[in-house]
Amino acid sequence: MKSRVQCVLNLALLVGAIFANMNAWAVDVQHVPAPAKAATSNPCPDADGVNKVDGKLECLVIHTVRNKKIDAAHKGQVRQLNKHDKASTTLLVYLHGDSSRGGLYDRHFKHFNGFANQHTVFVGMIRPGYADSNKNASTGSSMGGGDNYTAHNVDAVANAIQALKAKYSARRVMLVGYSGGAATAGLILGRHPDLIDDAVLIACPCDLNIRRQGWAKNIVRRSLSPHEVADKVFKTVHVTAITGAKDINTKPEQVTGYIQTLQAHGVKARYIEVPNATHEAGIFGTALLRQVVQSHLQRQ
Numbered sequence: 001m002k003s004r005v006q007c008v009l010n011l012a013l014l015v016g017a018i019f020a021n022m023n024a025w026a027v028d029v030q031h032v033p034a035p036a037k038a039a040t041s042n043p044c045p046d047a048d049g050v051n052k053v054d055g056k057l058e059c060l061v062i063h064t065v066r067n068k069k070i071d072a073a074h075k076g077q078v079r080q081l082n083k084h085d086k087a088s089t090t091l092l093v094y095l096h097g098d099s100s101r102g103g104l105y106d107r108h109f110k111h112f113n114g115f116a117n118q119h120t121v122f123v124g125m126i127r128p129g130y131a132d133s134n135k136n137a138s139t140g141s142s143m144g145g146g147d148n149y150t151a152h153n154v155d156a157v158a159n160a161i162q163a164l165k166a167k168y169s170a171r172r173v174m175l176v177g178y179s180g181g182a183a184t185a186g187l188i189l190g191r192h193p194d195l196i197d198d199a200v201l202i203a204c205p206c207d208l209n210i211r212r213q214g215w216a217k218n219i220v221r222r223s224l225s226p227h228e229v230a231d232k233v234f235k236t237v238h239v240t241a242i243t244g245a246k247d248i249n250t251k252p253e254q255v256t257g258y259i260q261t262l263q264a265h266g267v268k269a270r271y272i273e274v275p276n277a278t279h280e281a282g283i284f285g286t287a288l289l290r291q292v293v294q295s296h297l298q299r300q
Contacts, residue, residue, distance in 0.1 A: 042054070043057075043058070043059055049062075049164060049167040050064045053125075056159040058138060058160075060138040061126040061131070061132055061137065062164075063106060063109050064121065064124075065121070065123075066122075067117050089119055089121065089172075090121070090173070090174060091123065091168055092112065092115055092121065092297065093122075093123045093125055094108065094123070094177070095127060095182070096181050097179030097180045098142075098145040098179055098180035105127075108124075112176065115297060121168050123164055125157065125161075127142070128141065128148070128156050128157070147222055147223050149180065149184055149187055150223060151191075154191060154224065157184055158188045158191065162195060173195060174197060174198040174199070175188065176200045177199070178203060179202070182203060182241075183226055186227075186229075187225075190226065190230060191229055193233055193237075197236070199238075200242065200289075200296060202242050203249070204226070206241070206259075207255070230265065231265050233262060233265065234267075238299060239267060240270050240296070241255045241256075241259050241271045241272070243255055244274050244278050244279065245276065245277060246277060246282075249279035
């Protein structure tokens with residue numbers, strides 16, 4: 001009898017030990033970390049340099065207008081561009097503003113399409129977090145608009161322009177920006193001084209210290225200001241700033257000091273004030289703007 005009791009006790013102890021080991025094993029399994037997801041090596045897998053471009057930090061939507069000869073070369077329909085065409089190619093990029101009626105951030109692209117020719121490729125770029133009129137959206141955040149000139153967003157645009165420059169073997173890059181797009185352009189001039197050759201800044205809030213003294217006092221907090229990197233702009237760059245005399249959004253004094261700083265550092269910069277023009281009207285579609293853009297494109 002005693003041996004039978006002892007046998008039962010031994011069996012119980014054995015079963016208990018087995019369950020204890022199983023529980024310990026289960027706990028260990030629960031604490032094994034899940035395999036980490038592989039990092040996306042390409043955030044813009046469908047980038048083609050025509051409809052989308054990889055800005056490394058963000059994937060940006062673009063609208064591209066190319067001359068038929070350049071287009072054929074990149075489609076492989078002709079072997080290559082001749083030396084003259086390739087050596088004289090200019091990349092013209094337009095950056096839209098922060099806000100738009102009805103969200104038509106691509107509404108000004110039409111004013112620059114006509115500059116595309118055998119020697120010029122035009123690209124209208126949708127900045128991070130914004131979308132075009134067909135709801136094609138660039139990745140990233142617009143941060144509500146008006147306060148998104150951050151290092152991340154500015155560098156994403158600069159990276160995208162660099163990729164386009166390489167794709168089209170462009171010898172020169174000209175950047176046109178409007179309002180927040182002009183501020184972004186001004187920051188690229190200073191943060192990536194070897195990238196841009198010419199710039200036209202329309203209604204630029206290029207000195208955010210002045211902007212913060214007005215209606216944007218409690219709005220503009222995180223953004224970088226172009227005037228803070230004005231001393232980094234290369235002396236070889238040509239810059240034209242255009243602002244309406246009646247622009248109450250980005251008043252002339254938000255850009256005049258910036259231009260004076262550029263001039264003091266030897267940059268070929270000029271300021272044009274347009275009588276009666278406002279923030280939204282009086283500059284786009286005018287002969288003046290066409291002449292300014294053309295003068296930059298014709299510069300050797």
